[in-house]
Amino acid sequence: MRLFVSALRKLAPRMATLLTFGLLAGMLVLIDVAVVATRGVSNAGPDRPANVLALITFPGAYNQILSFILGLGGLFAVIYGAAIAGSEWTWGTLKTSVARGESRSRYLLTTFAAIAVVLAVGVLFALVVGVVAAAIGATIAGVGLAGIGDRAALEALPEHFVRGWVAITETAALGFAVATLARSQLAGIGVGIALYFGETFAGLFLPDVVKYLPFHLATAAVGGSTGFAPVPSVTGPVMSTDTALVLVATWLLASLVVAAGFGERAEITG
Amino acid sequence: MIDPGLALATRGLRKSYGSRLALDGLDLSVPTGVVYGFLGPNGAGKTTTMRVLTGLIHPDGGAIELLGRPFTRRDRHRLFDVGALVESPAFYPYLSGRDNLRALAASGAPTPTSRVDEVLEVVGLRERAGDAVSRYSLGMKQRLGIAGALLNDPTLLLLDEPSNGLDPAGIVAIRETFRHLASLGKTVFVSSHLLAEVQQMADVVGIIAAGRMVREGSMQELLASEGIVRVRVEPDEVTAAAATLARLTAPDRVTPSVMEPGWISVQIAPDRTAEVNRSLAEAGIYASGLSSGNDLEELFLTLTGDAASTDPDGTFAGIDPSLGRLPSSEVLS
Numbered sequence: 001m002r003l004f005v006s007a008l009r010k011l012a013p014r015m016a017t018l019l020t021f022g023l024l025a026g027m028l029v030l031i032d033v034a035v036v037a038t039r040g041v042s043n044a045g046p047d048r049p050a051n052v053l054a055l056i057t058f059p060g061a062y063n064q065i066l067s068f069i070l071g072l073g074g075l076f077a078v079i080y081g082a083a084i085a086g087s088e089w090t091w092g093t094l095k096t097s098v099a100r101g102e103s104r105s106r107y108l109l110t111t112f113a114a115i116a117v118v119l120a121v122g123v124l125f126a127l128v129v130g131v132v133a134a135a136i137g138a139t140i141a142g143v144g145l146a147g148i149g150d151r152a153a154l155e156a157l158p159e160h161f162v163r164g165w166v167a168i169t170e171t172a173a174l175g176f177a178v179a180t181l182a183r184s185q186l187a188g189i190g191v192g193i194a195l196y197f198g199e200t201f202a203g204l205f206l207p208d209v210v211k212y213l214p215f216h217l218a219t220a221a222v223g224g225s226t227g228f229a230p231v232p233s234v235t236g237p238v239m240s241t242d243t244a245l246v247l248v249a250t251w252l253l254a255s256l257v258v259a260a261g262f263g264e265r266a267e268i269t270g
Numbered sequence: 271m272i273d274p275g276l277a278l279a280t281r282g283l284r285k286s287y288g289s290r291l292a293l294d295g296l297d298l299s300v301p302t303g304v305v306y307g308f309l310g311p312n313g314a315g316k317t318t319t320m321r322v323l324t325g326l327i328h329p330d331g332g333a334i335e336l337l338g339r340p341f342t343r344r345d346r347h348r349l350f351d352v353g354a355l356v357e358s359p360a361f362y363p364y365l366s367g368r369d370n371l372r373a374l375a376a377s378g379a380p381t382p383t384s385r386v387d388e389v390l391e392v393v394g395l396r397e398r399a400g401d402a403v404s405r406y407s408l409g410m411k412q413r414l415g416i417a418g419a420l421l422n423d424p425t426l427l428l429l430d431e432p433s434n435g436l437d438p439a440g441i442v443a444i445r446e447t448f449r450h451l452a453s454l455g456k457t458v459f460v461s462s463h464l465l466a467e468v469q470q471m472a473d474v475v476g477i478i479a480a481g482r483m484v485r486e487g488s489m490q491e492l493l494a495s496e497g498i499v500r501v502r503v504e505p506d507e508v509t510a511a512a513a514t515l516a517r518l519t520a521p522d523r524v525t526p527s528v529m530e531p532g533w534i535s536v537q538i539a540p541d542r543t544a545e546v547n548r549s550l551a552e553a554g555i556y557a558s559g560l561s562s563g564n565d566l567e568e569l570f571l572t573l574t575g576d577a578a579s580t581d582p583d584g585t586f587a588g589i590d591p592s593l594g595r596l597p598s599s600e601v602l603s
Contacts (some may be wrong), residue, residue, distance in 0.1 A: 003376050003377055005376070006372070006373050006376030010373055013364065013365070014364060091360055091361070091362065091363070092360025093373075096360045096374060097377035098325060098326060098346075099326060099349065099352075099356055100349060100374065100378025101346045101348070101349030101350045101378040103346060107377060267321075267328070268321070268327065
């Protein structure tokens, strides 16, 4: 437990943490500002104003905001997981703990558990900021807040949140495993980003294969693609969200097993 | 069981990195309650030894005993009684020195939080403990690394170049701290390049070259038995001079220097310096330089020979400690 608490204390003040979730929340605010600022523009087609205003129109705004967070959050999470795991090797802090007799796999898995908690808190923070910004935007734009207390939307929100959290935790685990294998922060981040966009690109040619890969599964687990998700859902047979969630959990566990197994056997030098 | 009086022992320790042999059957015997100076030229295997002893890498063969009990890759708990500083100190740069030690205390051996401020006091960092480590100087990071090694009040300390980056006052303070720890019955194993520093601090010395122990023993015994006389002759007279000097002692105790052409080291009691000079003169060889002594540096250079300047691959691996050394006051010319 002391190792877990310590891991959380190490993550909280870290620039990577502040930047990741600050950026996510900041982008949500900026989008709402843009929506409000352009609400009168109608030269992009008859449907555009209504679609754009959907971002600040409750209860639909709840899903829009969450989808944005979870979509972009997948990319941010892979980078975040890689940054944290890679720095343990780059800075030599894993070495110092191992030399004190700490179990390598326990150390790595506890670090990841702390990452998962930080992701939950960070996503919640971004969601709250997004909802507040959307509410302010709706008020300014004169859309009204009638749907903000919609019972059905509010009741569905926790499940979507948990599914989304598991999904981005899976992508963070992927980045964590890659950086552990690479023993490097930069290499882990680079490979994580390459996998993210590589999977998106491969989805154009191999949809039946790519739908089982981590980023597409993460999207499917939260209910498929929305207009904001950077990883588009693949065409082909539809996978149920529950099946996708099970596969997401499998990828998550497999990534952690690889990271812990490698960490346990690795020769720590430098 | 190797010897119950030893805090640390290795027998036949072997480790290779690919085709390069780093440890070639290293035998190490570190008695309990001493400061042990672990010396060797660059590439000799000192850091590899440190990594093996702290479980960071695993040996290909041989046995290790830590504090009287076998240490294998399944015995990480044995390190709970060991404090280590391996290579450069490693910390989270954005955390303060105090928070780094708190984070470290959460791993490995259970350590009370109050111990953090105690060790900060020992290394003289208490006033700057709240500053981020990224703002620390090299010497301050080194002090913090030593504080981290002391955190669990270890019975055995393994320290790799602990004086790196320290100012003279810091070196003296650290030396006194190690001496104090040894007086409390703890064992301090120090790997270092600073021969003079080790000579002042260590009770026992081990000298390693090319992955093997070439000499080990108490500092007093080694220095008493290993007097060195160095002579300088014309480079084309080195072979004849070496043959002449070999008759005074033994061929394997006469070592012409590769790094300093013309210089020959003879392992012989310093009080026979005049005899060395006379025998050369009788052979028609006149020394242009002559020095005698029994300091650790002479012993180190003699024992490690060319390994001090080349690694096992034969490539340049560091500065020969003899380079740039001024002739001693005893040099005749």
